[in-house]
Amino acid sequence: MKENKKRTDVNQLGEFGLIDHLTSxxxxxxxxxxxxxxxDAAVLDFGGGPVFVTTDMLLEGIHFDLMYTPLKxxxxxxxxxxxxxxxxxxxxxxxxxxxxxxxxxxSVEALEELYDGIYTACRNYNVDLVxxxxxxxxxxxxxxxxxxxxxxxxxxxxxxxxxxxxxxCVTGDLGAAYxxxxxxxxxxxxxxxxxxxxPDLEDQTYLIxxxxxxxxxxxxxxxxxxxxxxxxxxxxxxxGLASEIKHLCNQSGTxxxxxxxxxxxKDESQLMALKFKLDPITCALSGGEDYELxxxxxxxxxxxxxxxxGIHIIGEMRPENEGVKLQTVNGNLHNxxxxxxxxx
Amino acid sequence: MKENKKRTDVNQLGEFGLIDHLTSxxxxxxxxxxxxxxxDAAVLDFGGGPVFVTTDMLLEGIHFDLMYTPLKxxxxxxxxxxxxxxxxxxxxxxxxxxxxxxxxxxSVEALEELYDGIYTACRNYNVDLVxxxxxxxxxxxxxxxxxxxxxxxxxxxxxxxxxxxxxxCVTGDLGAAYxxxxxxxxxxxxxxxxxxxxPDLEDQTYLIxxxxxxxxxxxxxxxxxxxxxxxxxxxxxxxGLASEIKHLCNQSGTxxxxxxxxxxxKDESQLMALKFKLDPITCALSGGEDYELxxxxxxxxxxxxxxxxGIHIIGEMRPENEGVKLQTVNGNLHNxxxxxxxxx
Numbered sequence: 001m002k003e004n005k006k007r008t009d010v011n012q013l014g015e016f017g018l019i020d021h022l023t024s025x026x027x028x029x030x031x032x033x034x035x036x037x038x039x040d041a042a043v044l045d046f047g048g049g050p051v052f053v054t055t056d057m058l059l060e061g062i063h064f065d066l067m068y069t070p071l072k073x074x075x076x077x078x079x080x081x082x083x084x085x086x087x088x089x090x091x092x093x094x095x096x097x098x099x100x101x102x103x104x105x106x107s108v109e110a111l112e113e114l115y116d117g118i119y120t121a122c123r124n125y126n127v128d129l130v131x132x133x134x135x136x137x138x139x140x141x142x143x144x145x146x147x148x149x150x151x152x153x154x155x156x157x158x159x160x161x162x163x164x165x166x167x168x169c170v171t172g173d174l175g176a177a178y179x180x181x182x183x184x185x186x187x188x189x190x191x192x193x194x195x196x197x198x199p200d201l202e203d204q205t206y207l208i209x210x211x212x213x214x215x216x217x218x219x220x221x222x223x224x225x226x227x228x229x230x231x232x233x234x235x236x237x238x239x240g241l242a243s244e245i246k247h248l249c250n251q252s253g254t255x256x257x258x259x260x261x262x263x264x265x266k267d268e269s270q271l272m273a274l275k276f277k278l279d280p281i282t283c284a285l286s287g288g289e290d291y292e293l294x295x296x297x298x299x300x301x302x303x304x305x306x307x308x309x310g311i312h313i314i315g316e317m318r319p320e321n322e323g324v325k326l327q328t329v330n331g332n333l334h335n336x337x338x339x340x341x342x343x344x
Numbered sequence: 345m346k347e348n349k350k351r352t353d354v355n356q357l358g359e360f361g362l363i364d365h366l367t368s369x370x371x372x373x374x375x376x377x378x379x380x381x382x383x384d385a386a387v388l389d390f391g392g393g394p395v396f397v398t399t400d401m402l403l404e405g406i407h408f409d410l411m412y413t414p415l416k417x418x419x420x421x422x423x424x425x426x427x428x429x430x431x432x433x434x435x436x437x438x439x440x441x442x443x444x445x446x447x448x449x450x451s452v453e454a455l456e457e458l459y460d461g462i463y464t465a466c467r468n469y470n471v472d473l474v475x476x477x478x479x480x481x482x483x484x485x486x487x488x489x490x491x492x493x494x495x496x497x498x499x500x501x502x503x504x505x506x507x508x509x510x511x512x513c514v515t516g517d518l519g520a521a522y523x524x525x526x527x528x529x530x531x532x533x534x535x536x537x538x539x540x541x542x543p544d545l546e547d548q549t550y551l552i553x554x555x556x557x558x559x560x561x562x563x564x565x566x567x568x569x570x571x572x573x574x575x576x577x578x579x580x581x582x583x584g585l586a587s588e589i590k591h592l593c594n595q596s597g598t599x600x601x602x603x604x605x606x607x608x609x610k611d612e613s614q615l616m617a618l619k620f621k622l623d624p625i626t627c628a629l630s631g632g633e634d635y636e637l638x639x640x641x642x643x644x645x646x647x648x649x650x651x652x653x654g655i656h657i658i659g660e661m662r663p664e665n666e667g668v669k670l671q672t673v674n675g676n677l678h679n680x681x682x683x684x685x686x687x688x
Binding site: 019032150 | 367393476
């Protein structure tokens with residue numbers, strides 16, 4: 001049947017544009033819904049304090065390549081990417097559900113490996129697997145996970161709470177996951193042209209580990225709790241620093257100034273970026289999949305922040321009209337453009 | 345790389361066997377997890393009364409065929425199948441999250457139709473869409489929905505609470521969704537061999553509607569509440585009456601006796617079954633996708649049950665050693681075999 005209806009390609013809108021287009025007119029109505037779409041997780045309240053819900057779907061050939069992703073690692077990572085969204089609300093993950101679609105090329109033993117990774121993550125993060133759904137798929141593997149978590153009401157940290165003058169901080173280091181992916185992709189290309197060649201992973205276990213087996217920063221949420229520190233805003237860095245800073249600024253109504261020299265990159269990331277002829281700062285800004293936390297802190301909390309391990313102050317929030325800028329090591333100012341992380 | 349590992353085909357275990365195999369050794373550890381895998385929904389408690397969580401994934405070519413499934417109906421049904429699982433706990437659905445994977449053959453307008461159906465279901469059932477994830481897929485459409493709901497603690501109805509002597513009841517009527525599917529599949533075959541032939545749906549709007557646009561029985565949960573009635577056990581009929589009775593019996597440690605003459609089938613279902621040379625009772629027992637509620641009631645509640653509209657008493661629970669039997673209209677006894685609903 002031929003239809004003459006208007007046809008707009010989804011790529012015209014992009015992922016964020018598409019979600020916004022499909023959901024922006026929608027209003028939540030239940031009193032138990034405190035916050036719906038628009039942050040790292042939804043916030044619900046069933047009478048016993050806030051409950052956080054987030055969900056992520058991972059598709060074979062889009063989010064992962066089984067040629068170089070061991071199923072156990074994939075199971076682990078699928079859980080972690082969801083827990084990271086709960087952490088980004090300054091909350092503690094408690095439960096997950098796991099739905100999978102599998103084609104018949106997967107054996108029971110392969111699924112055992114996948115679930116081994118899922119259970120390992122559950123143990124490491126003290127999270128319960130409470131439900132799920134197992135289905136046939138015509139092609140490929142699909143994993144859809146939903147995570148739930150809790151926090152005290154006065155600990156909830158949204159994307160929207162930053163204000164001009166707040167310091168901008170990031171946990172851990174950036175760019176490594178993207179560079180790990182570059183190594184894996186390079187070796188896949190070489191192997192595909194000559195299957196006799198053994199992969200040369202150059203002992204880059206750190207970079208490759210950051211890609212294949214990331215961790216969620218529940219340790220940071222605990223550290224904040226112990227230090228009696230509550231960020232003014234927070235987001236997890238899954239799509240690259242640039243895109244996440246933009247989200248914080250958009251939702252908080254602020255600008256930001258990031259100092260290139262302060263953006264944490266490990267030596268091996270710097271060296272590998274140069275080897276791939278990539279700009280290290282671009283890997284940190286737009287590489288993605290680092291699953292670190294980007295947050296802002298009120299100036300009064302600066303003395304606390306300074307004593308906490310693993311946290312880097314990379315800049316400050318500015319008035320909205322100053323824009324979102326990067327000050328390079330040479331002192332030049334550039335607009336930060338959110339390229340995000342394109343899977344295709 | 346050639347591996348000599350053992351390889352067990354997933355079809356050897358079947359869907360239920362596979363879930364059981366992958367999850368049976370797992371134990372939940374968080375105090376906020378009251379019940380994990382094994383019922384229609386998990387039961388959690390974050391301090392404000394029980395919270396229910398369930399999830400279902402629908403894959404193109406497995407659970408739906410876009411050749412005869414309008415996207416608006418698909419969106420609606422995707423929500424309903426999840427809400428039905430919340431109802432089966434005697435709980436009220438409150439929120440959903442929706443993740444989708446879409447190939448680039450879907451236009452923005454097609455997704456608007458899908459979400460139109462999702463939002464229509466949200467409005468009809470007073471449920472909030474609170475989160476989700478939109479992804480590219482290499483092929484086909486994947487929809488993964490998680491639903492949350494609430495109930496008072498003394499209203500929770502598990503699969504495991506039935507006891508010998510309880511009456512066995514079902515809401516609505518059975519078999520229609522399966523027969524609607526047979527009509528749609530027949531017309532698809534005809535159309536594929538000759539695209540000029542117009543589909544002949546025989547004005548079977550009821551049967552086709554039951555397949556394409558089912559409803560979740562939130563009305564029954566309200567009716568129970570108003571009548572101060574709490575079932576002793578309950579499950580939703582998504583996989584066919586036979587398989588669901590088996591679940592209730594297995595988890596409750598009982599047998600059951602079902603009277604064929606009492607199983608509710610509409611006249612149009614009976615007639616269409618005969619037209620397709622199918623046994624009507626087999627359509628009710630093993631057709632699936634009726635999304636009605638199967639529940640048991642203590643004998644003391646029989647007077648209440650008898651006054652409620654839309655409920656059919658189809659048999660009674662028996663001691664476990666008597667097995668799960670169907671008494672035919674001729675008075676013969678047959679073992680009920682759970683074929684369930686095989687998507688492939």
